[in-house]
Amino acid sequence: MQRRTVQVTNRLGLHARAAAKLVHVANRFQSTIALTRCDNGQTVDAKSILGVLLLAASAGTYLDVIASGEDEVEAVEAICRVIESKFGEEEGATS
Amino acid sequence: MTANRATRSGLVLRGLGVSPGIGLGPAVPLPWRGRLVFRRPLAPQEIEAEVARFHTAVRIAREQLQGLRQRMEQALGREHAYILDAQRLMLEDAGILGEIETLIRTSAINAEWAVKLVTDRILAIYAEIKDDYLRERGSDIEDVAHRLLTVLAGDRASCAFPEGAVLVGETLPPSLLGELDPRRVAGLVIGTGGWTSHAAILARGLGIPAVSGIHGALAFIEDQAPLLVDGTQGLVFVHPAPEVIQRYQEQQKERERRWYLLRERAPLPTMTRDGVPITVRANIERLSELEDVRHFGACGIGLLRTEFLFLQAAPELPSEEVQQQAYRQVAEAAGPEGAVIRTVDWDENQMAALGSLRALRDEHLATTGMGDREPWIPERNPALGLRAIRFSLSRPQVLRTQLRAIARAAAFGNLRIVLPLITSLEEVQEVRRLLDAVCQELRAEGVEVPDRIPLGVMIETPAAVWLAEELATVADFLSLGTNDLIQYLLAVDRDNDRVAPLYDPFHPAVLRAVNHVLRAAERAGLALEVCGEMAAHPLHALVLLGLGARVLSMRPRAIPLIRDLIRHCELAPLRDLAQRALTASRGAEVRHLLLRGLEEMRLEVFDEALLNGSAPLLRDA
Numbered sequence: 116m117q118r119r120t121v122q123v124t125n126r127l128g129l130h131a132r133a134a135a136k137l138v139h140v141a142n143r144f145q146s147t148i149a150l151t152r153c154d155n156g157q158t159v160d161a162k163s164i165l166g167v168l169l170l171a172a173s174a175g176t177y178l179d180v181i182a183s184g185e186d187e188v189e190a191v192e193a194i195c196r197v198i199e200s201k202f203g204e205e206e207g208a209t210s
Numbered sequence: 211m212t213a214n215r216a217t218r219s220g221l222v223l224r225g226l227g228v229s230p231g232i233g234l235g236p237a238v239p240l241p242w243r244g245r246l247v248f249r250r251p252l253a254p255q256e257i258e259a260e261v262a263r264f265h266t267a268v269r270i271a272r273e274q275l276q277g278l279r280q281r282m283e284q285a286l287g288r289e290h291a292y293i294l295d296a297q298r299l300m301l302e303d304a305g306i307l308g309e310i311e312t313l314i315r316t317s318a319i320n321a322e323w324a325v326k327l328v329t330d331r332i333l334a335i336y337a338e339i340k341d342d343y344l345r346e347r348g349s350d351i352e353d354v355a356h357r358l359l360t361v362l363a364g365d366r367a368s369c370a371f372p373e374g375a376v377l378v379g380e381t382l383p384p385s386l387l388g389e390l391d392p393r394r395v396a397g398l399v400i401g402t403g404g405w406t407s408h409a410a411i412l413a414r415g416l417g418i419p420a421v422s423g424i425h426g427a428l429a430f431i432e433d434q435a436p437l438l439v440d441g442t443q444g445l446v447f448v449h450p451a452p453e454v455i456q457r458y459q460e461q462q463k464e465r466e467r468r469w470y471l472l473r474e475r476a477p478l479p480t481m482t483r484d485g486v487p488i489t490v491r492a493n494i495e496r497l498s499e500l501e502d503v504r505h506f507g508a509c510g511i512g513l514l515r516t517e518f519l520f521l522q523a524a525p526e527l528p529s530e531e532v533q534q535q536a537y538r539q540v541a542e543a544a545g546p547e548g549a550v551i552r553t554v555d556w557d558e559n560q561m562a563a564l565g566s567l568r569a570l571r572d573e574h575l576a577t578t579g580m581g582d583r584e585p586w587i588p589e590r591n592p593a594l595g596l597r598a599i600r601f602s603l604s605r606p607q608v609l610r611t612q613l614r615a616i617a618r619a620a621a622f623g624n625l626r627i628v629l630p631l632i633t634s635l636e637e638v639q640e641v642r643r644l645l646d647a648v649c650q651e652l653r654a655e656g657v658e659v660p661d662r663i664p665l666g667v668m669i670e671t672p673a674a675v676w677l678a679e680e681l682a683t684v685a686d687f688l689s690l691g692t693n694d695l696i697q698y699l700l701a702v703d704r705d706n707d708r709v710a711p712l713y714d715p716f717h718p719a720v721l722r723a724v725n726h727v728l729r730a731a732e733r734a735g736l737a738l739e740v741c742g743e744m745a746a747h748p749l750h751a752l753v754l755l756g757l758g759a760r761v762l763s764m765r766p767r768a769i770p771l772i773r774d775l776i777r778h779c780e781l782a783p784l785r786d787l788a789q790r791a792l793t794a795s796r797g798a799e800v801r802h803l804l805l806r807g808l809e810e811m812r813l814e815v816f817d818e819a820l821l822n823g824s825a826p827l828l829r830d831a
Contacts, residue, residue, distance in 0.1 A: 131296035131350050138299050164299035165306050173341040
């Protein structure tokens, strides 16, 4: 099992588009991947868009990314990267 | 609907002709948003079939979203299409799908009810979310649920209408208009909405015959029933008799022949018989109409409505880049006479209907760092609310983006800007400051911007009428928007067909207001352009000419007729007529005066238009 804590830093939090991106990434891996909110312990399946949306992780929320399976190392790495990169949406958000 | 009578072959429904022309085709109901869902208990042997039906619906809904996504991506780029991914993922979410399937099996209920129970539960959880922004995302779930229920009901998705269908529905929401392919729609039958509703304006722009005001349209018209839509006279024939169809087809041929003749004369200059040149421009609201501008020989574009950009971008906002490209295309197509671009004329209710409200708030949040903390409440009276220029000034970032895009495109042609719903000088001055700042900023970025981009004011409120002279001192030109002006002068909601008969361009108050504005513009030495439906209607156009209007802007398809009319009339007697009309005390008097005057002038060229009446007020005259 792999585990890492990451902070949601994009301004708008895990909104629909960001959640869709996260689920896309999660679905690339064999491992089961869970996201847990550090503040209240709410845990959801990272491959379920609804789960990720209902997590309602706004900016500043800390999340535990927990993966277990053959590619668990890569999975945690990839999920953390997409969250840390602010889902690639911060620049050019205003035009 | 004012009357209906059964004929040998079927039913004739009478409504409001809102877009002229004849359309023939099978009735296809428009998807309806407020769907009723019923609970139906299943017998044990029905359950497997119901589960299969549910999975088929999910597959179809997924395919529809995929198709929509591709269209959005082509039109707007990848970033914007991403929003639909969340919805598509929901239809792939094993959690949701599994829960619905389990519910069908364990509770032995129909798929619709199971979808409703599960989505209601999810929406309830959503409603508890503390973060405003994330909570609003619940509408994605509503959207998906609606799509599923629509598919389960066996309804066609709007993007999959059979070719040549007549669409029938209580209303035609703007979000749906964006999905319509005009070449595939033979006609529209709408329950509510007047001559100048968005649906009607769009239908006219696209040349789709349309009849409005058929309340409970769907109750009279069954699915697939053959329909003949007469958008000129406001009639809908359900199961039309063969002789009715034949009669209409002959009329259609005759009309096309005349149309051809009118168009042949298009390149000639537009002058009255006594040699006064009149400028005829086009109003457009889609880029696809640029071809019509050339085709019908318009002298530039008098009004570009920019709402379509917001419609296409929904639920996002149109970027500066997308807008700039559109305006550049307009600038290049408009020719030396140029184009007048109206800043967006929408209210928050309409933005909410499009689903763009969220993007609006995001933008506000991203630029000011401040979120709108209070929940959004629909305006009770949007016509008097935060709309048009007020809306733009309340969202300066949206206005800035639009002004930047126009300023950048202005290097490629002659562009002017006009501001809708102005009621004070300050509003104009504020936009002027913003425009100056934007131009300076662009020059600093090394972008080529013309020295001065003319800024005009739409005169469409009583306040602007009485301030016309003062507004002329802060504006570069004035544009008379007759649709809204009549609405505000006569206190008539033009989209409410119950009061639509009160919407009368011949009302003496309207004529006197128009006269007042024309005189004010004259004194100030400013150009005044008349755009609005009045300019496109033969009788009204004659009064406008008589009152002194020299620039008329109208939908492209109306140009050949109006131009032909101008060439056949003399201005001197029209001036007399207009002066007499100004002293009339009733609209009916004005109409009578005019019809008699035309007889004396032996103006016969547009008799057909007069008899058929291309505007509602003539129908019952």
